[in-house]
Amino acid sequence: MVCHTQHDEKNLRMLIPAGIAILIGTAFIAATLLFTNALDTSMRERTTAQYGGANYAVVHNNDDTSTDSAPVTVGQMNVPAIEQVNGVEGVRTDADIEVMLSTADAHSSDIVLSTTSDAKLLPIEIVGGKQPDPNGQQQIAIPQRLAKQWNLKVGDSITTRMQYGNDPHDITATIVGLTNDPNNVYGYYNGASVVSNDLMSAYYGVQSFNDVPASNAYLYITPSQETAAVSQLKSVLPKGYGVETRAHLEDEAIKSMSSNGGDVTKQFLLSFGVLALVVAALVIANTFQVLVAQRRRTLALLRTIGATKRQLYVSVLQEAGILGFVSSLLGVGAGIGLMAIVSAVTKQQGTMLAGGSITLNITAQVFIVPLLFGVIMTVLASMGAARAATNVTPLEAMRPLELSNQHKSRMGRAIFGLLFLIVGIGLMVASIPMGKSTNDSVAVTALLLAILGCALTFIGLAMTSIFWLPWLMKGIGSLAGLFGPSAKIANANIQKNPRRIAATGTALLIGVTLISTLATGAAAAKATMNQALDTRYSVDVVVTGSSIPDEAVTKVLSEKGVKTGIRVKTANAQFSNDGKEVDTEVIGVPNTAALQSVLNVNIGDAKLDATDAIMPLNDSSTGKALTFANNKVTLEETKTDSDGAPAATGKSVELNVEQRDFHRVSQASAVAFVNSSLFDNGTFTATGDMLLLKLAVQPDQSLSEVFESIQKDLNAYSDVSVGGPVAERSMWESMVNMMLMLLVALLAVAVIIAIIGVANTLSLSVIERTRESATLRAIGMTRGQLKRSLAIEALLISVVTSVVGMVVGTLFGWLGIYLVMNSIAPVVYVIDWSTYGIILVIAIVCALLASVFPARRAVKTPPVEALAEA
Numbered sequence: 001m002v003c004h005t006q007h008d009e010k011n012l013r014m015l016i017p018a019g020i021a022i023l024i025g026t027a028f029i030a031a032t033l034l035f036t037n038a039l040d041t042s043m044r045e046r047t048t049a050q051y052g053g054a055n056y057a058v059v060h061n062n063d064d065t066s067t068d069s070a071p072v073t074v075g076q077m078n079v080p081a082i083e084q085v086n087g088v089e090g091v092r093t094d095a096d097i098e099v100m101l102s103t104a105d106a107h108s109s110d111i112v113l114s115t116t117s118d119a120k121l122l123p124i125e126i127v128g129g130k131q132p133d134p135n136g137q138q139q140i141a142i143p144q145r146l147a148k149q150w151n152l153k154v155g156d157s158i159t160t161r162m163q164y165g166n167d168p169h170d171i172t173a174t175i176v177g178l179t180n181d182p183n184n185v186y187g188y189y190n191g192a193s194v195v196s197n198d199l200m201s202a203y204y205g206v207q208s209f210n211d212v213p214a215s216n217a218y219l220y221i222t223p224s225q226e227t228a229a230v231s232q233l234k235s236v237l238p239k240g241y242g243v244e245t246r247a248h249l250e251d252e253a254i255k256s257m258s259s260n261g262g263d264v265t266k267q268f269l270l271s272f273g274v275l276a277l278v279v280a281a282l283v284i285a286n287t288f289q290v291l292v293a294q295r296r297r298t299l300a301l302l303r304t305i306g307a308t309k310r311q312l313y314v315s316v317l318q319e320a321g322i323l324g325f326v327s328s329l330l331g332v333g334a335g336i337g338l339m340a341i342v343s344a345v346t347k348q349q350g351t352m353l354a355g356g357s358i359t360l361n362i363t364a365q366v367f368i369v370p371l372l373f374g375v376i377m378t379v380l381a382s383m384g385a386a387r388a389a390t391n392v393t394p395l396e397a398m399r400p401l402e403l404s405n406q407h408k409s410r411m412g413r414a415i416f417g418l419l420f421l422i423v424g425i426g427l428m429v430a431s432i433p434m435g436k437s438t439n440d441s442v443a444v445t446a447l448l449l450a451i452l453g454c455a456l457t458f459i460g461l462a463m464t465s466i467f468w469l470p471w472l473m474k475g476i477g478s479l480a481g482l483f484g485p486s487a488k489i490a491n492a493n494i495q496k497n498p499r500r501i502a503a504t505g506t507a508l509l510i511g512v513t514l515i516s517t518l519a520t521g522a523a524a525a526k527a528t529m530n531q532a533l534d535t536r537y538s539v540d541v542v543v544t545g546s547s548i549p550d551e552a553v554t555k556v557l558s559e560k561g562v563k564t565g566i567r568v569k570t571a572n573a574q575f576s577n578d579g580k581e582v583d584t585e586v587i588g589v590p591n592t593a594a595l596q597s598v599l600n601v602n603i604g605d606a607k608l609d610a611t612d613a614i615m616p617l618n619d620s621s622t623g624k625a626l627t628f629a630n631n632k633v634t635l636e637e638t639k640t641d642s643d644g645a646p647a648a649t650g651k652s653v654e655l656n657v658e659q660r661d662f663h664r665v666s667q668a669s670a671v672a673f674v675n676s677s678l679f680d681n682g683t684f685t686a687t688g689d690m691l692l693l694k695l696a697v698q699p700d701q702s703l704s705e706v707f708e709s710i711q712k713d714l715n716a717y718s719d720v721s722v723g724g725p726v727a728e729r730s731m732w733e734s735m736v737n738m739m740l741m742l743l744v745a746l747l748a749v750a751v752i753i754a755i756i757g758v759a760n761t762l763s764l765s766v767i768e769r770t771r772e773s774a775t776l777r778a779i780g781m782t783r784g785q786l787k788r789s790l791a792i793e794a795l796l797i798s799v800v801t802s803v804v805g806m807v808v809g810t811l812f813g814w815l816g817i818y819l820v821m822n823s824i825a826p827v828v829y830v831i832d833w834s835t836y837g838i839i840l841v842i843a844i845v846c847a848l849l850a851s852v853f854p855a856r857r858a859v860k861t862p863p864v865e866a867l868a869e870a
Helices: 002-047 079-083 144-150 197-204 223-236 246-262 264-294 296-304 309-349 364-390 410-434 440-463 465-483 485-496 498-536 550-557 592-596 703-714 725-768 770-778 783-821 833-850 852-860 863-869
Strands: 056-060 088-093 096-102 107-114 125-129 139-143 157-162 171-180 193-195 217-221 241-245 541-545 562-577 580-589 612-616 632-640 646-660 670-675 688-695 721-723
Touching: 002 309, 002 364, 056 223, 056 246, 079 088, 079 217, 079 223, 096 197, 107 139, 107 197, 125 144, 139 144, 139 157, 144 171, 157 197, 171 193, 171 197, 193 197, 217 223, 223 241, 241 246, 296 309, 309 364, 410 440, 410 783, 440 465, 440 498, 440 783, 465 485, 465 498, 465 783, 485 783, 498 783, 498 833, 541 703, 550 562, 550 688, 550 703, 580 592, 580 632, 612 632, 688 703, 703 721, 783 833
Parallel strands: 107 193, 139 171, 580 670, 612 646
Antiparallel strands: 056 217, 056 241, 088 217, 096 107, 096 157, 125 171, 139 193, 157 171, 541 688, 541 721, 562 580, 562 632, 562 688, 612 670, 632 646
16 A cells, blocks of 8 residues: 555656646646737727717718718717607717817827717716816816826816818817826827817817717617617618617627737737647656656556556546646636736736736636647647557566657658758748849748748758757767766767657757747847948937927936037928929038037048038938039028928028938938038028937947937927937837747747756656666766766757757748848848857756756665666
8 A cells, every 4th residue: 555655656746747837838828818808808998998988889881882971070960869869868979189289388289079968978087177068168178197297277278279280270278177098098199188069169160069070979878778769769860870889899890800910919829828738748748658667567567467458548548638637727727817916916007908907807718728728738648658558568567668669650750851841941942032022922922931931841850850869969978978977878878769859859949949030030130120220320319309408408418328419400491303302401510520420420521611511322212312413402491381391482502512421310301411600691591409419328328228318308398309210229129129028938938848848858767777777876876976967968958959949040030030121121140149148058057957856866766776676
């Protein structure tokens, strides 16, 4: 009984690594499903958030062919008749417009909504004062955030005007309330305002609110009277319109988003969960090999007393099924617990996901999908070990178990593996010339071919790993063997079972290759974009504004990381080039030395007297060469008309041109650097200020830190904006780094599971070599030497596989980034050595940790007992 209990305890301990692998994989899938549930809930709320508290909406019937166009005004919505229907408690028309809100020294873009008699129908909250009266006189409720920032309160006045249109004019409105946007419906505008009907009419320039455009209306119908009310509404609604429930419109919106790629996030994340379980399957297969090896005597005894092969086969699968079910159930619990913590944190900190905090929404699929996937993967992964169990005979039980029929399937693996490699490499090579095409469809085809080629190549490598991976490890192991007997024994042990080594190595290879591909792609993308930005721009940071105050310039120039800077005056002009007018920004600088101090290109001995202009070689918008007859240019000053188009003022000046190879400084097609005296004498009328900055980022700083410091210095000035290549580079790097962190974190799950596989491989190796280890101990090998041999074995497996994964991943990453970015700029091929260093360190540390428990098992049994057991 004691022996049986000890035997069960040993089996249970051996199942723990596989159980952990399954738990991690299923927890990931459960968490992914919960995340997408939260995303779906948030998308539903976001889709109809503008409905406010309405449960019904009057919308145009898209399938109604009896009318070509929908009513477009409030009056045509027939609101009074809708309000008279029994059960309709409130109606709000969907009328809104973008406006500009202003005070004496500040202004901000905003969106304003029409008010309603029923506040619950508003998509925003009134958190102070009251909502504007529909019939009130020029009343407005502004965002609470804006009121605090501008030190405004209820009762104050504010200037407002329509932002776009032919005749925008200022209107003074009285602030009667403050608003809050709890669902982030109008996050783009940092909130929304509500206005009385007369203000909305004034914005649109119409006499009556009934003439204001409004395509929809939102209703709240008493639930108990819904059926009768909907029936009555059909007779009063305008032609071509119908009434739909909010839930139905949400479903339609989600369906539309899904058909247009809305499920991409879910599929993307689930693919990593499936990847984790595929890696786990390799670990599970090794685990059950360990179990069969450990029980070979018991299995042989069972065969002797009458157990059939089928009974042994089923018993192993049953054990796998139970392990898969229990581990998957724990994994689902872990996934739910993780998402519950995330949900609580986001709600407490107010973190927003597409308009709302992450909501824990547990559905049946959160349990069913991970459980089914976990059990099925576990059972499938154990079939090989189950077959091995049926082949155990009493004679085989007297010696360590080697996998039966080890060589039978080698030929098939070799043929198919080589076929996949040849086809995969062929597809990747074929995609390279196609990637140069300017045709979008050809470029997309090239990318798809490359992805398929990479996948087939990797499958080919995995299938043939039983041949090349042990051979590669043998070569590295031979070098390691020069450092003592422990290393020699480790190398010999690796060669004893190439199939198991290949399975373990493949599990680790998957994770490392994917991480390396992403890391290389991200590093190459950043380097390529940086080079492209350096090519496109010649000034690091460009600050623009109608007037940049002296104190702002002083602050910025004193920032650490800012090398030099000059404030200059600017004007708008145009000149003729090949019969076309080229928009030009005229920038006045004191002299060439001051200009050179902020440019990243050398302008040499260019002259900049009062009769000179320094201009670029090419039009920055079209890339076409700029040509000047007799090296002269006539700059005609322009101003912006009411439609935003440049209009000549009649003032012009002819200047001598010196062209230099500098690139975009502003958004204009060309830039003309002139002597600042031309602004002082009135030749050009300044329309704004510009601060040109050159950076010298210190070793203890990052580019984004310097840029953020400059932004912070200028935040107090509402009409000052910061741009230039540093802004784009900082934004690009932040985006790439964030995506890379997310993807590497996801792939780390697969690597962790693969490391568990290394521990399992060592455990099986220890079981198979019980007699060998005892013999080595008996002839004088110390415990430390035996432990070192297992540690070296783990290191060889982990390090060699990681290096191969990094090489393959680098090539995949370079190919991918070439196909994606070669049309944007010349691709820079770099290697992310820091990430690779981290991967190797993690591989070494994890390998050493993975060897601890197998090593303890190998040395804890005295040699005499081990020989007796073996």
